[in-house]
Each structure stands twice: as C-alpha cells, then as structure tokens.
Amino acid sequence: MLLIKNGRVLDPASKTDATLDVLLDGERIAKIGEKISANLSAADAEIFDAAGLVVAPGFIDLHCHLREPGQEMSETIETGTRAAARGGFTAVCCMPNTQPVNDNASVTRGIVERAVAAGGVRVWPIGAASVGSKGEALAEIAAMKDAGIVGVSDDGKPIATARLMRQVMDYCNALGLPVIDHCEDASLFAGGVMREGLASVRLGLKGIPSQSESIGVGRDVEVALLTGARLHIAHMSTLGSLEYVRFAKQRGLRVTCEVTPHHFTLTDEDVRYDTHYKMNPPLASREDRDALIQGLADGSVDAIATDHAPHHPASKDVEFDRAPFGVTGFETALALGLSEPVHKGKLSLTRLVELFTTGPARVLGIERKIAAGAPADLTIFAPDHAWMFRASESASKSRNTPFDGRAFRGAPIATIIAGRVVFKR
Secondary structure: OEEEEEEEEEEOOOOEEEEEEEEEEOOEEEEEEOOHHHHOOOOOOEEEEOOOOEEEEOEEEEEEOOOOOOOOOOOOHHHHHHHHHHOOEEEEEEOOOOOOOOOOHHHHHHHHHHHHHHOOOEEEEOEEOEHHHOOOOEOOHHHHHHHOOOOEEOOOOOOOOHHHHHHHHHHHHHHOOOEEEOOOOHHHHOOOOEEOOHHHHHHOOOEEOOHHHHHHHHHHHHHHHHHOOOEEEOOOOOHHHHHHHHHHHHOOOOEEEEEOHHHHHOOHHHOOOOHHHOOOOOOOOHHHHHHHHHHHHHOOOOEEOOOEOOOOHHHHOOOOOOOOOOOOOHHHHHHHHHHHHHOOOOOOHHHHHHHHOHHHHHHHOOOOOOOOOOEOOEEEEEEEEEEEOOHHHOOOOOOOOOOOOOEEEEEEEEEEEOOEEEEEO
16 A cells, blocks of 8 residues: 655545545555544555645646657657656557557557556557548547547648548547547648748748638537537647637537647747747747636636657757657646746646646546545646756657756656556656
C-alpha cells in the first residue's frame, strides 16, 4: 500500500479541495479522509508526505505524437511516455500519423503492446479516420476500437471533405467514439509557415490566415449539427474558432475543444527565424491568445493538450521555410499553465486541474476522480516550485522547444499510475 498524507486534495469531479490523506491499495484508491496516517505505520504502507503539495487526479493529454512506429529517430513510446510522466501525465492519446499510419487493428495492437512493455504512462491510441489518412475511404475503425483506440482523427491534416466527415461521424456515433479534427482549409494554408499578419510581413515569411482554421471549424460544426456526433476540435488557436465552438455548445451539440500551452502563452510576435517557434497551427495574435485564455477560464475550452510533436534535431536545424511544424510539450505543460494563467490571476487553480483531468476525461467519455475504488492514477505537484527547464535534460529524444532555459514557478513532483510511482522529482 501507498499512503499519500497531508496533501491538498483537489478533485474537480467531486468538488473536493481539502487537506486529506489518500490510501492506495494496489491499482486502486482504497480510502480518502482525514488522518488516515494515524492508524498506519511504515510497516503497513509506504508513506509519501505531500504537505504543501496538490494531489490531483491523474493528468490526461488528449493530443501527442509518440512517433513509433516508423519515426523512432525523433521519439519512441518509451522515451515519450517517460517525458510525459515527468510532466505529470498518467495517460496520453497518441495521434495516428505514424509510419505506417495507425489505420488498422494490427498497428493499434502494436502501439498498445509497446506501451505495456514500456511499463509507464498509459497510452490510448487515436486511430486514423481514413485509410492512410488520405481522405479517400474509411479506415478500419470498428476493428481499431476493439484493439484499443479511444477516438479517430487524420491529425496532421483535416478530414478531407464534409462528405467524408459525415461518414466518419455517423460511423463513430454507432461506436461511441469522438471524432477529433485538425481544422484547416488547405487552399488558404498552402505554403504558409506562420500566422499571417504584421509579424509575418516584417519577417518576410508566407502567412497563414486565421480563417484557414476557423473555416474548418465552422464546416465541422455544421456537420456535427447534421449528425449529432461527438466532435472534438484539436489544438484550437483562434478567436474565430472559439466563437464557432461557443455557438455549438449553445445549440447543445456535443462539440468540445482543446488548447495547447504554447498557444495560450506565446504569440506571433515571439516568432523569429528560429524553427522552435514553428508549429501548426501557428502562433496567433495577442487578441487570439487572450481570447483562448478567456475560453479556458469561462468553460468554453474543455481541455489543455500538449500536441507534443518531437522532431530529430537535424530536421529542425534548417531554414524556417523548410523545417517541419511542431514543438515538444510534455514537460512544460503544467508549468506553463501555472506560470502564465494561474499565477497571473487569469485562471483558478481548480479550473487548471479540471482542464488536465475531468475535462479531457469527459471528451473521451470516461470518469477521472479521486474516490474509493477508482484507479490509483494521481498527479502531485507544487504550485510554487521554482525551477528552470533545460531541453538538454529532457527525457524526450528531441529538443525542439521554444521554452529551453525558461524559469518556471510550479512543477510536477510525482506521477503515480496504478498505485506505482513512475516519476518523482
């Protein structure tokens, strides 16, 4: 058994915010209450003193890239999940744009088996919506669900047409799966490398208008209105997209969305000729960034997701135009949420925890709470811990982050999965 004592238990699902002890017995939570430690000794249970720390349900990342199979130079399931554990995540949803694409049960099973062998963070695969993510024919969605997927997406590109989106939604409706879309109008996006605006003009880089994203969100919301399906908007970055989501929620549609830490922290004004600032969607305007923070605070946004997208250093060490999109994100996500919105008074600590726990759980149609009998997956963090992130010390195989050398206030202290401490700072 493992006893976590004296921690501030913060569980949005039960609206608990109190100093309590939590007793873990094997893979489940056995008991929660005051002074459980008074009746236990070191011989009865391992003791973890969480005084001054927050004990939260295990964090879930709805959106990441583990690169395996096929791109192991950039990341593997083992290294990626190790980095995720250091970021406080107990479960991660990996996107299907691997090589080969995760569009069939065989690839899905391989990912699940590799994750089990790694023995750390839970890996919940997202399956491709279309064969090869080419936007032509439905993938083997039912077979992939049996093998372990928790949603479908052609992430890296949008689901190609409204007609295909309708087919995917209808199919996933019957299977109880969310459809996750990378919203983008290819005709507006083509050739762009950063957000269109004064910053792109100043740098002489081809811009991507914000409408490239919001037009895609609008299309998907309309199809969700037609089908009634569960639609989740990935890595939302613009005010226009947020307004479509708000409209959908007001209409009672099952539409949810996520925002990444880099999008609620940085803007297009931060972009230089440094490929560590090149991501898709690109960094947006201050107005967009401020709107996203407001959406996080008022409940319009359902989850914070990292979009952890590792790339081998050689692929990023090229001209800005030629570099791939993407930044790493596991190990800085919580710190950015604490250092930016929370400590600046724009977001409550309870709301931040919800965005990492019960919010993403609802998107997946599951529960995430600290209760007797629940899985013993917990994230313990210090809201005020001062530290500096150094990319060279990351557990990830890749170093493509704009936050190297940044000082933070707030950090994960321990990650517990199935009653086992998989990371301790």
